Amino acid sequence: MNTTRTRRVVAGAVAALAAVTLAACSGGSSGSDDTKGGGGGAGGTVKVGFSQLGAESGWRTANTDSVKAAFTKDKGFDLTFVDAQQKQENQIKAIRDFIDQGVDAIAFSPVVETGWDEVLQEAKDAEIPVVLVDRTVKTSVSDPYATYIGNDFTKEGETAVAWIKKNAADAKIFELQGTLGSSAQVDREKPVDAELGSQIIGKASGNFTRAEGKAATEAALQAYPDMTMIVSHNDDMALGAIEAIQAAGKKPGTDIKIVSFDGVHDGLQALHDKKFNYVVECNPVYGDQIADLVKKVVSGDDVPKRTIVPDEAFDQTITQETIDARKY
Numbered sequence: 394m395n396t397t398r399t400r401r402v403v404a405g406a407v408a409a410l411a412a413v414t415l416a417a418c419s420g421g422s423s424g425s426d427d428t429k430g431g432g433g434g435a436g437g438t439v440k441v442g443f444s445q446l447g448a449e450s451g452w453r454t455a456n457t458d459s460v461k462a463a464f465t466k467d468k469g470f471d472l473t474f475v476d477a478q479q480k481q482e483n484q485i486k487a488i489r490d491f492i493d494q495g496v497d498a499i500a501f502s503p504v505v506e507t508g509w510d511e512v513l514q515e516a517k518d519a520e521i522p523v524v525l526v527d528r529t530v531k532t533s534v535s536d537p538y539a540t541y542i543g544n545d546f547t548k549e550g551e552t553a554v555a556w557i558k559k560n561a562a563d564a565k566i567f568e569l570q571g572t573l574g575s576s577a578q579v580d581r582e583k584p585v586d587a588e589l590g591s592q593i594i595g596k597a598s599g600n601f602t603r604a605e606g607k608a609a610t611e612a613a614l615q616a617y618p619d620m621t622m623i624v625s626h627n628d629d630m631a632l633g634a635i636e637a638i639q640a641a642g643k644k645p646g647t648d649i650k651i652v653s654f655d656g657v658h659d660g661l662q663a664l665h666d667k668k669f670n671y672v673v674e675c676n677p678v679y680g681d682q683i684a685d686l687v688k689k690v691v692s693g694d695d696v697p698k699r700t701i702v703p704d705e706a707f708d709q710t711i712t713q714e715t716i717d718a719r720k721y
Contacts, residue, residue, distance in 0.1 A: 438471050439498065440471045440497045441464055441471070441473070441500060442487065442494065442499045442500070443473070444499075445460070445501075445502055446502045447480075448478075449572075449601045450655070452657050453677070455677040455721035457474075457476075459678045460680040463683060464680070470684065473496070477504065479600075480504065484501060485509075485511075485512045491521070492515055492521060500525075500687060501524075502528050503528045503530050506528070506529060506579065507574065509530045510533055513532055513538070514534050517536070522538075522690045523537065524540055524686055526542055526683055527544070527677075528575055528576040539696065542679065542700040542702065544676065544701065546579075548704075549580075549581055549673045549704060550582065550583060552673045552706050553584075553585065553671065553706075554584050556708070557622070557652060560671075561622055563621075565620050565621045566585075566592050566593045566621075566623070567595050567596065567597075567610075567617055567622070568582070568586075568593055569598075569609055569625040569626060569630050570597065570598040571598065572600050577626065577675075578598075585624055595616060597612065601627050602630065603629040605630065606632070606633030607637045609633075610623065614641050620649060622652065623650070625651065625653045628655040629660075631660065632660065646668045646669060647667075650670040651669045652670060653669055653672050654672070655677075656707065656719075658716065658719065661707060664707055664708070665709070667709055669709075671707070673704065674704040674705045674706060674707070677721060
């Protein structure tokens with residue numbers, strides 16, 4: 394039991410003359426899609442620890458900016474933000490630090506799906522609710538988090554597959570994977586492999602970064618000279634792929650079609666410039682929704698177990714006005 398947190402919760406309850414019991418501080422569970430968060434921080438400043446997985450892409454930067462804009466003091470938050478630099482060990486350390494600090498809630502975007510059992514159990518034992526952001530986890534811990542908010546990566550993959558089947562049914566595909574073991578990589582890849590597996594001639598991870606996407610594509614151009622399409626798990630890797638394709642004397646978007654995910658400004662500009670062929674959005678700007686969920690969880694309100702952020706998809710008919718009007 395985190396005694397520091399317990400003292401603060403009880404003191405806050407007395408000061409507010411709230412008719413609550415200590416039982417309200419524990420994260421309850423149910424068999425429905427809703428979950429009830431703990432108490433602590435309700436009616437006052439909410440102390441939140443947020444562990445961002447890194448700054449590997451334009452998408453991640455936009456997501457971080459949205460979070461920081463939402464969790465401000467004037468909106469009732471005391472935010473401790475930690476960039477994990479794409480290392481799980483850094484995130485685990487940050488979460489343990491948040492527990493020691495007695496925060497009211499922990500939010501984090503997990504680098505990979507597995508390896509969280511111990512630290513999630515520690516947060517649960519300390520009665521600190523956890524909100525998963527963007528990516529999910531696989532864990533043996535019972536009722537390990539209060540709620541998840543993010544995009545439907547599997548649906549995004551299905552959207553890309555539908556476009557490929559309609560517009561490039563005979564494509565010979567090189568799949569440019571994201572960070573291996575991350576839910577974004579795993580879930581986007583499932584429908585692509587299931588529906589287009591016979592057309593995939595090779596795959597490699599670019600770790601969601603532009604530099605590694607370029608390097609992976611350079612190697613793929615040598616290994617798979619007959620490829621006609623790249624399916625990239627994010628825009629930054631696909632932008633690196635453009636550089637490699639052009640350096641090899643080929644024309645991106647024509648000689649080698651590119652289907653990508655995210656919808657960041659540079660990616661959509663490449664789509665408008667006919668260097669990408671199709672982009673499935675993964676909207677990163679939902680900091681206000683995260684903040685609203687955190688407040689509800691800390692106050693003990695019922696919240697949905699999953700909140701899915703709506704996405705769009707774009708082809709080469711996108712206008713410059715549309716790109717310039719977007720927030721990221």
